Amino acid sequence: MKIAVLQFPGTNCEFETLVAVKAVGMDGEIFRWNRPAGELSGFDGFVIPGGFSYQDRLRAGVIASKEPVMSALKEEAGKGKPIIGICNGFQILVETGLLPGSANHNGVGSEKSCGNVEMALAQNVMISQGKIVRRGYYCDWVNLRHEAPSKRCSGSFAIERGALLKIPIAHGEGNLVTTTPGLIKKLNDEGQVVFRYCDKNGRIINEFPFNVNGSTESIAAICNEQGNVLGMMPHPERAFFAWQLPAFDPRKQRTDEPGPGRRVFESMKRYIEVNA
Amino acid sequence: MSMNQKINLRVWLKIPDAEAATVKNTLIRRMGYGNVLADVKKERLFSIEVDSGDPAELAKSFAKELVNENKESHIVLIDELQFEEGYVPVKVALHIEDGEAISIRERLRSRLGFENVADVKKATVWKLYFDTLKPEAQMAAREIAEKLLINPHKDSYEIMS
Structure with a gap:
């Protein structure tokens, strides 16, 4: 079971992501963007880690989305292989059209599969009591509620619906917006909303500080229709071990325990085992 | 009026x-x-609407705040927006709320005392130089804007020539 952790110029979470991949028992390696793209077919799954690919020039994720490696990744997605995009990885998947991916399932390699961009991850706008209280880059620990049924999505395959995870975010552009009519309803109806930001009890409160970036309906992560491609703004690799948790979390002292982010990588492994 | x-x-x-x-x-x-x-x-474009004062003098003050002369140059155009020949200017701006433009407006009004500032808009102008004739260049510029320069869910564009 071999995972490619994609590295673009400006990616900065590839090494800890690879640690997480290997710690759950998968094999993996860092795959540089300028390697022959066809070599991707030798892998069983893919992670696009966080960072600032191409320094977020033009807008986050768009320059990386035009690289040949992303065309090859679309083909691998079409085979049902799991892909997890974390933070900048999510932004790249959106700009590629792989997420939410409604326009992509009519034939990999066709003109249509080149991807209609159906949404944007826009600049953060933090709203509280109807007023904008903050804008721009923000990093913090957030609570996430798992919204999809278990087994719906590769990156949350082994997570039960309603589970709460505490995972950090760190981004300036995570505000999910769309002008595609009916897209949000479709994502809700078809179980493609995977995580939402919530309070510590799991309540969805659609304003700052619970909704940390102004994202529509507090959406933090979505998957494609088939469920094999997941994009999430929070960083599970930064909450993989209990010792990575913040000082105020009592689990930090239980160094033998896994962190909540581990469940995302365990899910990916389980998804591959089941679908092999 | x-x-x-x-x-x-x-x-x-x-x-x-x-x-x-x-x-x-x-x-x-x-x-x-x-x-x-x-x-x-590429250029940055600030469009600042004022309801009183001498715009030429105000423009000098705004430029001091918004332009870093160590690394940037600028020109001021009052009540007009023209671009040179030889390229296709594509203006890209957010159609959702532009937090940076609002911040600039508030900075000019509240912190720096320019209470005559009514509105601030911000855009990026991409200057695309083509080897083709103008009609083809304009068509290519539209295609480039839609395929790369904007994400239509948050940005809009305008060909300025």
Whole structure:
């Protein structure tokens, strides 16, 4: 079971992501963007880690989305292989059209599969009591509620619906917006909303500080229709071990325990085992 | 009838613009525009609406706040927005709320005391230089805007020539 952790110029979470991949028992390696793209077919799954690919020039994720490696990744997605995009990885998947991916399932390699961009991850706008209280880059620990049924999505395959995870975010552009009519309803109806930001009890409160970036309906992560491609703004690799948790979390002292982010990588492994 | 005047500040880097270079590189090497596209340059555009005062004097004050003269040049255009011949200017702006423009407006009004500032809009102008004739160039510019320069869920664009 071999995972490619994609590295673009400006990616900065590839090494800890690879640690997480290997710690759950998968094999993996860092795959540089300028390697022959066809070599991707030798892998069983893919992670696009966080960072600032191409320094977020033009807008986050768009320059990386035009690289040949992303065309090859679309083909691998079409085979049902799991892909997890974390933070900048999510932004790249959106700009590629792989997420939410409604326009992509009519034939990999066709003109249509080149991807209609159906949404944007826009600049953060933090709203509280109807007023904008903050804008721009923000990093913090957030609570996430798992919204999809278990087994719906590769990156949350082994997570039960309603589970709460505490995972950090760190981004300036995570505000999910769309002008595609009916897209949000479709994502809700078809179980493609995977995580939402919530309070510590799991309540969805659609304003700052619970909704940390102004994202529509507090959406933090979505998957494609088939469920094999997941994009999430929070960083599970930064909450993989209990010792990575913040000082105020009592689990930090239980160094033998896994962190909540581990469940995302365990899910990916389980998804591959089941679908092999 | 509104008597507001619009001060347009066109601002560009004197040093090489890495973002413009990346866009040019992507268009030529990744998106197949190598046979028509000669160069890409970029400007920031601030459009500041004022309801009183001498716009030429105000423009000098605004430029001090918004332009870093160590690395940037600028020109001021009052109640007009013109671009030179030789390239296709594509203006890209957010159609969702622009937090940076609001911040600039509030900074000018509340912190710096320019209470005559009625509105601030911000955009990026991509200057696309083509090797083709104007009709083809304009068509290519539209295509480039839609395929790369904007995400239609948050940005809109306008060809300014």
